[in-house]
Amino acid sequence: MRKISTLFLMISLLGFTGCLTEKPDSAKEKTVKLAERDLADIKEEGIVRVVTNYNSTNYFVYKGTPMGYQLELLQEFANYMGLKLDVTVNNDLTTNFKNLQTGKIDIIASNLAATLERDNGVAFSEPHSYSRQVLIQQRYAPDNGEAHQREYNKLIRNQLNLAGKTVYVQKESAYATRLRNLAQEIGDSINIVEIADYEVEQLIGLVAQGEIKYTVCDENLARVNLNYYPNLDVETAISFPQKLSWAVRKNSPDLLNVINNWLISFKKTKQYSNIYQKYYLNKRSIHLVDEGFHSIKGGQVSDYDDMIREESEKFNWDWRLIASLIYQESRFLPKVESWAGAKGLMQLMPSTAGRFGVTNPEEPRQNIRGGIELLQWLDERLKNRITDPRERIKFVLASYNVGLGHVLDAMNLAEKYGEDPYKWEDNVAYYLLHKSEPKYYNDPVVKYGYCRGEEPFHYVTEILERYDHYKNVME
Known part of the structure; x- marks a missing residue:
């Protein structure tokens, strides 16, 4: 602190x-012109952009898992709306209100007291909770x-x-x-x-x-x-007890209306009660912050953070991305072995371990180094095709999970059907997801046959979403 x-x-x-x-x-200043962005615009983009505050109840990371009262409410709302959730963290209310006004974010999701005196283009939602x-x-x-x-x-x-x-x-x-x-x-x-x-x-x-x-x-x-x-x-x-609410722009009435209707219904559910009790009433959950693996106090994701940092730095990879991948593969358990024989923190197959000189895949540093070398090898193979590194990492992660051949097949399918073979979302990702269907795995452009594409499809999404959370709270 x-x-x-x-x-x-x-x-x-x-x-x-x-x-x-x-x-x-700040209250005397002229009202900022509000961005024109309401529910229809959000749905068209498919993303709802929110900001919350970083503390031991609203948003944090514990043992590699993003958690928090506000985060869980937001995830439920995004799922209800069928939208992707883009979460940023900022504890400066002045900046948050400005970003809301200018359209950088759509919702301020924190414990805001719904007051009548604000005249800065803000509208408050139905309360998600009450407190004095x-x-x-x-x-x-x-x-x-x-x-x-x-x-x-x-x-x-x-x-x-x-x-x-x-x-x-x-x-x-x-x-x-x-x-x-x-x-x-x-x-x-x-x-x-x-x-x-x-x-x-x-x-x-x-x-x-x-x-x-x-x-x-x-x-x-x-x-x-x-x-x-x-x-x-x-x-x-x-x-006296006050309403604690989210905030949206005043000129986003459709967004406000759908949030209000959802909150009114969701607060009646057992699920909402469980979320509230988990973060405000459950003594066991409260004491999580005393442990080292909490981003608020200890700041660790795992026992292997220093090792992940050191090995990632050798290859110029962001350690938080590697940590997110390791969480996906093994939950930071160094001796875990999959049904297929993959071992260790980064779940290296025996052939992969041998190729990159990993003699003991259960030894954490060896395993991490071997996994990063595989990522580096995949990145080099795709660099000439996909020049944008932010886009390329999606292809690299998918290849790490399912093999480069299946990803190249999905790229060939995308190109054949008139889609962009160098873009992941809604393009290559779609054909990898559907590569378990005969129409696609029997196509002449496919060299590696059947693939259960659902796993790599979700694998990429989950690692990158967790990576975004790690970037929010860890250096």
Whole structure:
């Protein structure tokens, strides 16, 4: 977790504190012209672009698997709509609202309090959950020893006692709005410091460490964080329960309508209840963040991260792509063997292992090196045909799974039927997927015969989707 230096705090205090009872500067600016993009445009592209925030409940990676309350809701919505989900992560609300307005994203999927005062072209969805805002304060210092030796702090229980206090919150958040309103209600000043690019949980951590005294958070997330920071107190409410919603552009009424109808129905299901309990109420899930294989704290995908980085660097491959492939092949289990005899982290067949000098495929470093050498070999074979490396990697991954011959057959079929043989989606991917049909595997342009194409088709999609998630949260 990043720390705020003393100098930074002084600058922040000079720049942002005071009794902020009027709207922030961003609310005074002229309304940005909204992008013209609604449900029909999204369906035509086949992709819904969303942003969420990176924290221990909404979006993270655990043992190589992308997880999170918002991510699971988004996946359910995308599946319902038959759309591909394009997820980005940004904890800066100002940037997120700007990107929503300009059409870079279609949905801000986080715990946004649905307020009436925003006049920046934003419309809020039906609530996906409810929570009140609470004050986060330190009960005792984190290193005060055993319980009987601790010195407990005097806690604020009456909102009137916030007068003159300094509270740090995320910039442009509903917490800042609520504190401004509270200052009016108690008839006194509250020094509000709005921090850009700091997510709520980072500020909670700073309170726990004693670097700042107060912040504000939704109660459901606050109680999750008590499991990480038992020295905190979250019992003082500063608001009534509020609706927590997604945000879309005001001029996207069709998108808003379909989200609302879906949320109303989905929240009645057992599936929604399970998702909510998993991230906010399940003690076992809450403690996942304490383990090293969590992107929030430990930052590891597997026990082999350093090894994957080192071997990937030798061949100029992105280690996160290799990690995603290894997860697909073996779930990071070095001694696993497939029914066909493929072994190890990257599931090398005996002939492949021999070709690339892998004498012990169960030895992780040997196996990783051999697998990357195979990827490199495939990439070299396809480089002259497919010059765009972002497009070529799809062909390379498919070849790694099913063999280069079947991929070349699918390229020949695409060309024969008037499609682009150098483009994957809806072109070569289609013919590989259908290469189990006699019409295609008996075609004269096919040299390698029958292929169960469903597996490589999904193999490419799943590895690249997971790779995108890894890029969101890991360097």
